[in-house]
Amino acid sequence: MAEPGGLRVAAEALEFVYPDGTRALNGVDLDVSPGEQVAIIGQNGSGKSTLVRHFNGLLRASSGQVLVGDAPVAHRHIAELARSVGIVFQNPDRQIFAGSVRAEVAFGPRNLGFKGSELDDRVAGALAAVGLDGLQATNPYDLGASRRKLLGIASVLAMGTPVVILDEPTTGQDARGVARVQQITRDLAAAGRTVIAVSHDMRFVAETFARVVVMESGRITLDAPPTGVFAEANWATLTRTYVDPPFAARIGARLGLGSTPTDGALIEAIVRRDASPRT
């Protein structure tokens, strides 16, 4: 099945105030290139979910603007944006409504006009990607919370949108589930799709994304590759937004090996140190 490549997603001086006066976004500038994978981290309530909900028009800017592709979303309908941007919510129960796993996953692509064998292929492909193949007839609420979350991911994958947004995709997943989400992200990357993930799982972030954006009180405070964001020089900033650097980064810094945000990077740094002539 031919999938589209990615699209650019951007926020320019974006501000958002909820109707009760809560100022959730306070001037966000973010430009995500087509086919780029970006993780957004930061404390609870820093505006991460609010930000990504602007990318498919669920929320509309109080001021500033949001672009998908190269066009502002301001006057575009949610139904049109849904062809470009798929969002998997943090809580799958806010998303799931159908009586069977198959119907749930087929809903999105059917609304995009797919039918017959093409629809079947999309449903089967998405369910295989999340490891729920063979459960097409199951009622989603007979699945436990972790598999309902994977079902939510499958429903969005089946739409084949150029942009995929994952809001805390590893929440409630066991080790295999996290590995699966990681593989899904890499597969999307290989297909040239744009992926934006909100996450509190720093190891998942450091191992999966080439670019990490840190939010604090409705603003972006850091925007760099994992080696930059998790470098010791930024730990004070991370602490301020309630984020801990990954374990490997802390060990690497303690050993004086520079910024080693992943186990792999840390071990490579140790191997290099041990191989270099000692003075």
Place this chain on the structure above:
Amino acid sequence: MSLRFDGVSYRYAGSSDVVLAAVDLVVEPGEVLGVVGANEAGKSTLCLVAAGLAPGTIAGHLEGRVTINDMATVGVRPYELAQRCGSLFQNPLTQLSGTTLTVWEEIAFGPRNLGLDLEEVVARVDDVVANLGIGDLVERPPARLSGGQAQLVALAGVLALRPTYLVLDEPTSQLDPHGTNLVGDALATLASRSEVGILVVEHKTDLLAVIATRVAVIDAGRIVAIGPTADVLADDRLAGWGVGPPSSVRLGRAAEGRGVSVG
């Protein structure tokens, strides 16, 4: 005095799947028992049964016996159970009362319904708000919280009931690392200072490594390992059970695989 499972098996109504099989488990006052296991291994069902919600509110068939301080949990009224065993489930939004205008009132909802003096209610709410670091949320409407904030508020509401036992199903799943540590500290303190017995299901083995007295592994409804935290979390079979070891164990193994030592 303990929260006990004796030979407990459980099936949900209308299903022949045995979700818990011959589970023997004891949570003593003052201990934190961490429970780990793969997706759908039976962890949430264990919580529902421990909290006396299944069978009961959630229909099903139980064999064996679950007791809280020698009182069977089956057939007890919810308010009686709530004071003995507080419980928190995966989706915090199902747990908020939906009847209060501020977070402060939401947390006070449980203690007020116990008929406590206002002074005592205020003391309990202020105490738990301070412990969980959510002072800046108390004036906010409960409906306008982020996922992680809602999880902290739901936990605060449970802690304010000051139950003898706590059953928590992934209480930190939506929390930032700092919030996770705060909840961990609050639970460890409750266990050590107030002699609360805590059963906590967690995927975050890094957290359990710090706060759990013992850890149990559940696989396909059976307890397959139980013992002191450090021993269980370093067990070679953990990955086979779908459980990620703590960072230190994982890193140590990866380093060993490359023939180097960390440190």
